[in-house]
Amino acid sequence: MPEDKHILPPELFKDRGSLHPINHMKDSIMDLLISFGFEIVDGPEIETEEFNFDMLNIKKSHPARQMHDTFYVENKSNLLRTHTSPVQIRGMLEKKPPLAFISGGKVYRKDDDATHLPMFHQVEGIYVDEHVSFAQLKDLIYKIIYSLFGEEVELRFRPSYFPFTEPSAEVDILSKEGKWLEILGCGIVNPVVLENCSIDSNNFSGLAFGLGIERIAMLKHGVTDIREFYKSNLDFLRQFK
Amino acid sequence: MKIAYSHLVKHIAECPSIEQVSDSLFQLGHEHEIDGNIFDMEFTPNRGDCLSINGLLRDLATFYTIKLNQDIYNEKLDQLEIDFENLSEDICPQISFLKLEIEQVPESYKGSLNNYFIELGLNKNNFFTDISNYLSYETGQPTHCYDANRMEGKLLFQETSKNEIFETLLDKKINLTNKNAVFLLNNKVINLAGIVGGKDTSCSANTKTVLVECAFFQPEAIIGKSIKYDIQSDASHKFERGVDPKCQDMVLRRLINIVSQHANIKNMSMISYNFKDNPSIKIPINIQKINEIVGINISEKEYLNYLSKLGFIIENNFIVVPSFRNDIKTQNDLAEEVARVIGYDNINISNINIPRNKNEDYKNIENKLRYFLLDNGFYEVINAPFVSLPIKGAIKVDNPLDSNREFLRTNVTNSLIDNLLYNERRQKDSIKLFEISDVYSFDDGVIRNRKLSIIGSGRVGLNFEDFSKKINKKYFNELFYEILPSQKFSFHTISRDKLITKVKNEIIGCEINIDEIPSEILSYKEQVKLPSTFIQYTPISELPYSKRDLSFSIQDFSKCKLLERYILEFQNDLLKEAFVFDYFYNEKKAEIKIGFRLIFQSTESTIKESQITNIMDVIIKHTNNIEGINIPGLKYSRDYN
Numbered sequence: 001m002p003e004d005k006h007i008l009p010p011e012l013f014k015d016r017g018s019l020h021p022i023n024h025m026k027d028s029i030m031d032l033l034i035s036f037g038f039e040i041v042d043g044p045e046i047e048t049e050e051f052n053f054d055m056l057n058i059k060k061s062h063p064a065r066q067m068h069d070t071f072y073v074e075n076k077s078n079l080l081r082t083h084t085s086p087v088q089i090r091g092m093l094e095k096k097p098p099l100a101f102i103s104g105g106k107v108y109r110k111d112d113d114a115t116h117l118p119m120f121h122q123v124e125g126i127y128v129d130e131h132v133s134f135a136q137l138k139d140l141i142y143k144i145i146y147s148l149f150g151e152e153v154e155l156r157f158r159p160s161y162f163p164f165t166e167p168s169a170e171v172d173i174l175s176k177e178g179k180w181l182e183i184l185g186c187g188i189v190n191p192v193v194l195e196n197c198s199i200d201s202n203n204f205s206g207l208a209f210g211l212g213i214e215r216i217a218m219l220k221h222g223v224t225d226i227r228e229f230y231k232s233n234l235d236f237l238r239q240f241k
Numbered sequence: 242m243k244i245a246y247s248h249l250v251k252h253i254a255e256c257p258s259i260e261q262v263s264d265s266l267f268q269l270g271h272e273h274e275i276d277g278n279i280f281d282m283e284f285t286p287n288r289g290d291c292l293s294i295n296g297l298l299r300d301l302a303t304f305y306t307i308k309l310n311q312d313i314y315n316e317k318l319d320q321l322e323i324d325f326e327n328l329s330e331d332i333c334p335q336i337s338f339l340k341l342e343i344e345q346v347p348e349s350y351k352g353s354l355n356n357y358f359i360e361l362g363l364n365k366n367n368f369f370t371d372i373s374n375y376l377s378y379e380t381g382q383p384t385h386c387y388d389a390n391r392m393e394g395k396l397l398f399q400e401t402s403k404n405e406i407f408e409t410l411l412d413k414k415i416n417l418t419n420k421n422a423v424f425l426l427n428n429k430v431i432n433l434a435g436i437v438g439g440k441d442t443s444c445s446a447n448t449k450t451v452l453v454e455c456a457f458f459q460p461e462a463i464i465g466k467s468i469k470y471d472i473q474s475d476a477s478h479k480f481e482r483g484v485d486p487k488c489q490d491m492v493l494r495r496l497i498n499i500v501s502q503h504a505n506i507k508n509m510s511m512i513s514y515n516f517k518d519n520p521s522i523k524i525p526i527n528i529q530k531i532n533e534i535v536g537i538n539i540s541e542k543e544y545l546n547y548l549s550k551l552g553f554i555i556e557n558n559f560i561v562v563p564s565f566r567n568d569i570k571t572q573n574d575l576a577e578e579v580a581r582v583i584g585y586d587n588i589n590i591s592n593i594n595i596p597r598n599k600n601e602d603y604k605n606i607e608n609k610l611r612y613f614l615l616d617n618g619f620y621e622v623i624n625a626p627f628v629s630l631p632i633k634g635a636i637k638v639d640n641p642l643d644s645n646r647e648f649l650r651t652n653v654t655n656s657l658i659d660n661l662l663y664n665e666r667r668q669k670d671s672i673k674l675f676e677i678s679d680v681y682s683f684d685d686g687v688i689r690n691r692k693l694s695i696i697g698s699g700r701v702g703l704n705f706e707d708f709s710k711k712i713n714k715k716y717f718n719e720l721f722y723e724i725l726p727s728q729k730f731s732f733h734t735i736s737r738d739k740l741i742t743k744v745k746n747e748i749i750g751c752e753i754n755i756d757e758i759p760s761e762i763l764s765y766k767e768q769v770k771l772p773s774t775f776i777q778y779t780p781i782s783e784l785p786y787s788k789r790d791l792s793f794s795i796q797d798f799s800k801c802k803l804l805e806r807y808i809l810e811f812q813n814d815l816l817k818e819a820f821v822f823d824y825f826y827n828e829k830k831a832e833i834k835i836g837f838r839l840i841f842q843s844t845e846s847t848i849k850e851s852q853i854t855n856i857m858d859v860i861i862k863h864t865n866n867i868e869g870i871n872i873p874g875l876k877y878s879r880d881y882n
Binding site: 008009010011012013014015016017018019020022023024034036037038039040044045046060061062063066067068071072073074075076078080098100106110112117118119127131133134135136137138139140142156157158159160161166167168169188190191192205220221222223224228229230231232233234235236237238239240241 | 267270285286287288460461464465468481533534535536537571573574576577580581585586588589590592593594595596597598599600611614615616617618620621622623624626627636637639640641642660663664667669671672674679683687689702703704705706707768769771772775776777778779780781782801802805820821824826
């Protein structure tokens with residue numbers, strides 16, 4: 001190199017890549033939940049009807065089980081999981097309470113439009129112990145939402161319906177524009193689900209929650225069209241580093 | 242479902258405002274939007290009992306004093322003689338028929354019936370069908386009206402596999418296949434039960450004698466049929482969610498009352514069949530359990546008071562569930578009722594303390610690989626697994642979204658090739674991508690593999706060191722040898738022969754099972770720092786780029802940084818990117834040569850040559866005024882002075 005102090009080459013900008021914003025969001029949420037004490041469990045994306053529906057108290061007649069909502073494979077012998085809950089079922093069958101699991105990953109539903117995709121991502125959690133209550137579930141949900149959106153965010157709980165939780169709730173946050181936005185679903189684990197996993201529902205109760213990653217990523221990053229995440233456009237991906 | 246505020250509030254003694262009713266409905270879990278004086282309700286699927294004025298009022302009774310002003314015909318009725326047989330009693334355990342003849346079809350409607358059409362802006366059909374529709378709105382129980390003069394013969398209810406063309410009263414011909422619950426008249430389908438009636442027996446504007454059918458159908462027999470036959474009906478929506486199995490007689494008596502307000506009834510007769518008893522569900526009173534589930538501490542008196550307002554009956558030590566609440570079976574169901582009445586937001590938080598669990602090995606190898614790839618300019622992508630080509634072992638989707646997405650991918654690389662071509666079409670000349678994903682195949686059972694796929698093509702990087710280097714096998718091998726010397730990656734050239742592209746750059750790719758990656762990757766020290774805040778996305782432009790290169794010869798080296806900063810920090814909405822692509826110090830000539838690439842793109846329209854020239858003129862004019870710097874080949878430098 002020349003001795004002249006001005007003869008310095010230009011700054012070398014090495015292009016760093018970026019994690020996919022959905023994976024980054026999923027990892028952030030999983031890390032947050034790990035910090036609360038949850039253990040990660042993993043499971044397959046191809047599931048049986050038993051684990052995806054029956055064990056979760058989703059009756060044979062439930063619309064979600066119809067061919068127009070769920071992808072079935074290999075002559076209906078299996079299906080593409082419609083949520084990550086079956087992973088928790090597998091976890092509950094293996095371990096005894098107290099237990100606290102989270103599972104995250106791809107899930108599939110037969111949708112394809114501007115706001116829905118046939119593949120999307122979820123993170124779900126379950127905590128089973130003695131005397132777990134809805135009031136405790138609220139505490140956990142507040143902690144999750146405050147960590148994601150800041151403690152100044154306003155949130156509300158609405159009664160809802162999921163076959164695997166009772167009572168069930170959906171949680172909304174108030175946007176800067178004054179609109180309530182649905183963020184997650186949660187509830188007290190239906191005793192039928194605990195019994196299906198050989199957990200005595202007289203002695204144990206549980207809470208469960210699930211978040212759609214795309215929805216949270218869209219809110220956090222200001223992405224308005226869900227399809228942008230899956231075009232693999234470098235101009236899009238380069239923004240997330 | 243649309244419900245008029247006025248139709249609710251006329252039964253509420255306190256006369257709450259529309260906003261107050263809205264707040265109450267939200268607390269009870271009934272999502273809705275307000276359009277003028279109409280609630281556009283969206284009920285959860287377990288609350289079929291709320292799909293009516295009376296259903297909502299039953300829930301609102303928690304907060305208000307409800308006074309239903311709906312008279313019913315209470316006199317004794319003659320028994321209808323009808324040739325009816327039920328061959329599927331499990332599916333239709335309760336059914337009632339009413340036959341009624343009026344003197345004259347009314348020309349206009351009165352009272353609630355009239356308000357129903359006016360407030361909701363609905364079109365009228367014919368007298369009896371209009372009453373049937375109104376009754377469904379008021380009570381939640383669908384009824385079907387046949388023109389009695391077209392109903393001669395034996396009427397049969399049956400779940401049958403009869404394949405038959407059936408013409409609905411909406412003139413739609415459907416081909417009935419597989420099992421369907423139907424009504425048959427003289428062995429011909431006249432009604433797809435719980436979904437839609439047939440044309441041949443439907444009422445018209447002249448119908449004076451009607452046969453009204455009012456039934457309970459098991460939801461399992463109805464679910465899926467409206468989608469299968471593409472028939473959207475109010476009846477199917479309600480039957481799918483479950484109607485009150487004990488209301489049929491009352492609903493027909495209410496129908497008589499409404500008819501009598503509009504026309505003289507010449508004669509009428511009714512029959513009710515109860516093929517199966519429907520015993521009430523009884524749940525033991527257990528306030529301790531309720532308090533435990535919700536995390537509250539209310540008294541038994543308070544608890545029972547809440548339930549009484551919702552229509553539950555307290556009998557000895559049991560809570561008797563009303564017949565319209567088919568969603569209540571357990572203590573947890575009752576706990577939800579209590580929580581709704583208190584209001585989820587009014588339940589105090591109780592501290593949760595989850596015991597710590599171990600997560601030692603959570604995807605460490607996978608994450609190290611990801612960070613290593615990020616450090617070297619690779620971008621992570623995610624692709625859906627649906628593909629068109631049946632590769633050996635590929636799992637077939639029974640019900641794909643379309644025939645081009647009929648199989649699950651058995652490799653990740655093909656998806657990355659598509660991603661690469663997509664970016665090449667957008668003029669990208671340095672593309673480095675990776676994806677980590679499960680892939681599934683079938684060989685005497687489902688096989689799951691977690692794979693890493695990497696692909697690259699074009700320039701190694703967009704900086705003066707890497708700009709002229711092309712991605713090839715050597716680049717990949719050297720890169721990975723650095724961190725995984727013991728691992729043999731099979732980087733290979735992917736042929737462009739069958740790809741639709743004019744780009745000639747070599748494509749290099751590799752796919753490997755994650756579990757084959759040795760643990761030595763764990764010692765890799767990543768450099769990349771992930772963003773600590775969430776980046777706000779700027780919408781991207783799909784319009785084409787235009788690029789310009791600008792090279793300088795520098796004799797006064799003290800001006801190097803000045804020049805570099807000026808160009809790299811130059812701000813213009815149309816200038817998308819700028820970087821140094823060339824740098825050379827010529828010691829003999831005591832000269833530095835530096836080249837900048839500027840990339841222009843508009844978000845509004847295809848960028849014009851004149852727009853670029855204007856920006857370039859500003860840059861050139863400024864840099865031309867810096868002593869000791871010149872642009873070789875610039876003929877008219879004076880023009881920029």
